[in-house]
Amino acid sequence: DGGITQSPKYLFRKEGQNVTLSCEQNLNHDAMYWYRQDPGQGLRLIYYSQIVNDFQKGDIAEGYSVSREKKESFPLTVTSAQKNPTAFYLCASSIMGRRQIQETQYFGPGTRLLVL
Amino acid sequence: AQSVTQPDIHITVSEGASLELRCNYSYGATPYLFWYVQSPGQGLQLLLKYFSGDTLVQGIKGFEAEFKRSQSSFNLRKPSVHWSDAAEYFCVLSGGYQKVTFGTGTKLQVIP
Numbered sequence: 001d002g003g004i005t006q007s008p009k010y011l012f013r014k015e016g017q018n019v020t021l022s023c024e025q026n027l028n029h030d031a032m033y034w035y036r037q038d039p040g041q042g043l044r045l046i047y048y049s050q051i052v053n054d055f056q057k058g059d060i061a062e063g064y065s066v067s068r069e070k071k072e073s074f075p076l077t078v079t080s081a082q083k084n085p086t087a088f089y090l091c092a093s094s095i096m097g098r099r100q101i102q103e104t105q106y107f108g109p110g111t112r113l114l115v116l
Numbered sequence: 117a118q119s120v121t122q123p124d125i126h127i128t129v130s131e132g133a134s135l136e137l138r139c140n141y142s143y144g145a146t147p148y149l150f151w152y153v154q155s156p157g158q159g160l161q162l163l164l165k166y167f168s169g170d171t172l173v174q175g176i177k178g179f180e181a182e183f184k185r186s187q188s189s190f191n192l193r194k195p196s197v198h199w200s201d202a203a204e205y206f207c208v209l210s211g212g213y214q215k216v217t218f219g220t221g222t223k224l225q226v227i228p
Contacts, residue, residue, distance in 0.1 A: 006159075040220055040221075041220060042218035042219055042220045042221055043160075043206070043218040044218075045216070088157075090159055092160075104162060104165060106162070107159035107160040107161070108159050109158055109159040110157070110158065110159050112157070
């Protein structure tokens with residue numbers, strides 16, 4: 001079955017620690033996205049990537065970093081600079097149409113990050 | 117600037133009753149609109165989408181939505197709600213390449 005996987009389901013971070021959230025897709029999609037979800041605020045875009053070795057900042061990129069070394073993988077690192085990291089993190093992907101209009105995004109199951 | 121408003125934070129309906137979740141958008145051109153559903157602690161699942169053409173869109177799980185340009189709305193409906201429909205629902209607007217705006221969500225509670 002094709003889909004998006006995220007791991008771990010729950011992640012705990014200590015003060016000053018960097019943590020990395022995994023996102024893998026086998027849908028052969030070009031574009032991948034990371035969102036942060038806080039109660040009552042909907043989803044906010046952290047980073048997105050249109051193609052391997054390229055990524056762009058979203059609306060709330062400060063305190064986060066990403067890499068896109070492989071088409072199927074788009075890991076997110078929450079750095080110690082992110083002062084309020086407790087949230088639900090969702091990864092998504094989309095096909096990337098030739099006309100570059102927004103494609104339907106498909107979501108992974110999410111990772112909940114908690115601070116100790 | 118584009119925006120999406122879901123005016124109802126929380127809605128409670130009885131099982132078997134009809135449902136309508138409201139979504140209003142602001143955008144200067146033809147929008148691409150989506151409805152997603154999220155069960156607790158899970159990712160988002162696409163219910164339906166509107167790109168163009170017929171303004172009444174059918175989706176999965178018996179849901180439908182109607183695009184009304186004159187009212188800037190894209191309300192989600194279901195004629196008879198099941199207990200398994202209890203979840204949070206998000207209206208999403210795409211205003212072009214990489215410009216996606218999520219509504220704040222409506223939590224649906226279904227009572228027996």
